[in-house]
Amino acid sequence: MKIKLFFLGVSLLLCSAGFAQKNLNNYKYVIVQNKYDFLKEADQYQLNSLTKFLFEKYGFEAVLEGENFPEEMAFNRCLALSSDVIKDSGMFKTKLSVQLKDCNGALVFTSQLGESREKEYKVAYHEALRDAFKSIELLNHKYEPKSEGSLPAKKTISEKVAAANVEKEKEVARLKQELEALKKERETSAKAVKPIEPQPKKVVPVTKSLPAKAQILYAQETPTGFQLVDSTPKVVFKIKKTGRKDLFLVEGEDSVIYKQDNKWIYEYNTDAGAQQKELNINF
Structure with missing residues (x-):
């Protein structure tokens, strides 16, 4: 009975990992925080820099908060996941896990709980984070754009920008045409009401x-x-x-x-x- 339960647990774990891998492959970028809530300073113990390094090591393109986003990511925020590192309570161990959320704030992945028994903070945090990333390593992440509803490629983005500029120019031209038509209408109405000698066109004085x-x-x-x-x-x-x-x-x-x-x-x-x-x- 215990053997059956063991194999059932392994099967469920593999299915879960496969499902997570399939979903995460639709994301190309990961945004890494500059500061974690359980630390006092930005990139304290170089933990945020290590997070960025590990994401890039395991197939993602990582961007730190505050850096310039790649063009396709700037136009389509949902190409990226937001990452966070969570510290779990422990008397004699440092425990960290990695969370990933989509552009709507929904949690899509939580890593295994990484642990360390080291007493020095930097060593303990680095060891626990690397341990947590073992489950991300197993994903074998490889970006695969969605066939439908996917984020546009760079060429498509450029085309959309160009189309928006054309529409803007059309709107400006249309507005100018309406202004000219309105001026002509006013001039025609004025002549019809006062059929007198033409008066010089009123000009706003330069001293106005x-x-x-x-x-x-x-x-x-x-x-x-x-x-x-x-x-x-x-x-x-x-x-x-x-x-x-x-x-x-x-x-x-x-x-x-x-x-x-x-x-x-x-x-x-x-x-x-x-x-x-x-x-x-x-x-």
């Missing part, structure tokens, strides 16, 4: 004092839009709402304020042509 980019303008709602005031408080602009959420007409001026790339832009006309200035608006 524009707020510095760093100066914060505070938006106060009005019946037709907002008034933008500085910290004095002084009204710098009165703006009217349009059909677009992030586009406003400036009262008394042939100018507009709109949002582009998460920045507020004040576009106005001068003798030299259309000019732009970035504003810092707090709505």
Whole structure:
């Protein structure tokens, strides 16, 4: 009976190791902490450096916290596992185990409990950690990308970045077209209401004092839009709402304020042509 139980236990252990190996092979990187909770300093006793070394020895690409991530890992955090070393209580032994968690914080692997009877801290920690890594060594880790839902290769990442830039350029071009159409609409409406001799196009004087980019303008709602005031408080602009959420007409001026790339832009006309200035608006 005892022999049967022994073989059953061995079988379950082998199945568990095979399952862990299959899952962990889908991960290419391991992020190693700079400091473990049971120690007082970062990389104390060079334990974190040893952890990184052992992961690389057994097939992973290890990255210390704070280092620049590889490009594919920066775009796809789930390519990496986060590691931690846990100290277990023991009267006469130093006991350490290694844990691995996925990008969602779920625990996917716990090593065997490594032990050491050495009294000197550095020697004991290093011996116990190497002992714990024996179960990671048995995994024979080899990175195997998932066939579906896998993280993109470097070429795919570059293509995605390029596509995002194209979409951004299209959005900017579309916004400029809408601004031009809005200006033409205003000019047509003005001519229809006041069929008089053409007046010279209003130009913002060169002496107009524009707020510095760093100066914060505070938006106060009005019946037709907002008034933008500085910290004095002084009204710098009165703006009217349009059909677009992030586009406003400036009262008394042939100018507009709109949002582009998460920045507020004040576009106005001068003798030299259309000019732009970035504003810092707090709505």
